Amino acid sequence: MKIKRAKKLSSAALFILLFLFSISPAINSYGENDGIPRLTIKELKKMIDEKVEVTIIDVQPLNIYEKGHIKGAISIPWKSQLVLEDVWVIPSGIPIVTYCACGEGEADSNDFAKQLMKMGYNDVKVLKHPAIQGWIEALYPVDKK
Structure with a gap:
């Protein structure tokens, strides 16, 4: 049970980080x-x-x-x-x-x-x-x- 929850949290954190990195060049440029x-x-x-x-x-x-x-x-x-x-x-x-x-x-x-x-x-x-x-x-x- 704890492993599944940890995987879900890791996946969510990874998604958020990827999203933030993908939009950061646009914010820095403009x-x-x-x-x-x-x-x-x-x-x-x-x-x-x-x-x-x-x-x-x-x-x-x-x-x-x-x-x-x-x-x-x-x-x-x-x-x-x-x-x-x-x-x-x-x-x-x-x-x-x-x-x-x-x-x-x-x-x-x-x-x-x-x-x-x-x-x-x-x-x-x-x-x-x-x-x-x-x-x-x-x-x-x-x-x-």
């Missing part, structure tokens, strides 16, 4: 698994070096942006409900990259990107973790204001 593409630090640096026109948006609070941000990035702090007055400076028809310092899920920049897409911006990506920290550690250009 934060909330919403399909917003991620861009690595190296990919963004390459775009900048190749002079690809791109709008880079730092969604952190202004006081953090002023301490150091990706060179050329504009500050539009994250908020739960963006309105047109918040995003009027973003040109349409140009790729957009959002970033924050929120950790693995890029929560603020991911939500900001989703809001932009709902407002009609099409080519929106999120800079993958470690985002600004990784950019600084790689000694890529940073501005302070």
